[in-house]
Amino acid sequence: MDTEIRFLRDLEDDLVRLAEADAARTVTRARHRRHRTWLGAVAGVVVLAFGIGALAGGGLLGQQGRAAGQASAVLGIGGAPDRGAPVPGSIKALPDLDPVPRAPAGSGSAVTRTPLLTDLSKIVRNGSIALTIPDGSFDARFAQVIAIARAGRGFVLSSQTEGSSSGSLTIRVPSASFDRTLVRLRALGVPTSSTVTGKDVTNQYVDYRAHLQVLESRRAVLLQLMTEATTIGETIAVENELNDVQLQIDQIEGNLRFLDDQVAKATIDVSLTEQHARSAVVLPGDIENPSLGRALQRAVQGFLAVLATVVVGLGYLVPVAILAGVALLAVMLVRRRRPVAT
């Protein structure tokens, strides 16, 4: 600067330094802005991929969510009712719970169950159902559950109540009326969870029967030997053997009776909870105490589920991005050629 005044020259030097520092900061800010733009774009793509993945039902998230929904419903800690759950009274919406195939009505060439299959199929059926019932209706619904059990020629095995707003019952009903009983129970409230299990014990039953026949034959032989025994020693030896065989026969017959009873009568766990009950009833067999290990496991599963969902979404996005890139390239080529043509 061409001036004799030193103050102005010093001020100029200060301004130059300030401008240089600001210019450097401007470059840094521009770089940071570019980085932020890229980060934003990547985050946008990930979120978009996640959304698409979730919509496509990909990854483990859908399964995880459904599993979590079921688990929370079973534990009675809220969550949406299962998808197959009908509203009370809409029995038609229920899935067919009968595991044995039925012949279509009015079909002459229908496949019917053979007597052999009917006799030999030994299936132990169990079920559980958790119901949310209107406030103040617990006592009435509790009595209705007992009435339904009796109407199906069953009985209440055990019951438990918590206060006057929630409780659970275990009922046993003949297998023939298992499905009908479940349908009636579902109509008592809004099902929050429902499970039906069937355990095939046919092999076990057949084994017991075969073993019993062998033992009975052996007992007949031993009885014959007993009558032919001439000495005291022979008599004692045969009798000991006979006692052992009889004991085994008794045990097997006991097991067969137990299996018959299990097959003949099904067990249903019923949980009733009023809509605004403070504490939920835990179904028999469920774990009540929280576990850090399970929480960690669920956290890892959740992380993997989100990751898998994003990957699925990217799978949808990549071909779209390729098509968009090709289209963009075509547009650019056309635009580049246009001035040459004109």
Place this chain on the structure above:
Amino acid sequence: VDERTDAQLLLASRAEPAAFVEVYRRHAEDLLRYFARRTLDPEAAAELTAETFAEAYASRRTYRDTGANGVAWLYGIARHQLGRFFRSGRVDAAARRKIGLPPTDLPLEDYERIEDLVDFAPIRAALAEALTTLPGDQREALRLRVIDALPYPEVAERLHCAETAARQRVSRGLRRLALVLQEEGVSTTAEVE
């Protein structure tokens, strides 16, 4: 030599701060003269110049090219600073602090050079009358320096004080004088901005 206009330089300075320095180079001395003629005080004039450029630098992103030369925008800020100076009697330093401009004292040799920028001839009569309102030491210093036009070493010798003290008395006297003249509506400048 940068051939861009002041307006172009101010607009460019948003992304290119160095362009503002060129505006400063073009107008710093004129602005100092502008302030010196109105305040009659070299220290205040220098400080006002620095504060005006600091304010302009800090708010350069708000500059809009309305067709007028960019220098009008600069003098708009200068008038604002001058008004505040006459109202409060001191120069604000907020803009310099905001942009981180270090405070600088006015070098001794600059006092006379800045006073040289002021043309006292048109206001000499008014000055003589206003001198009577000043304290004795400042009045005597101003009489020797402004009326008799003696150099500072001689003023200091006549006042029996150091040259720095003589400059301070003259500076304070001029600042007070400018305020008195401002209150009485006497223009300290020959031209109208």
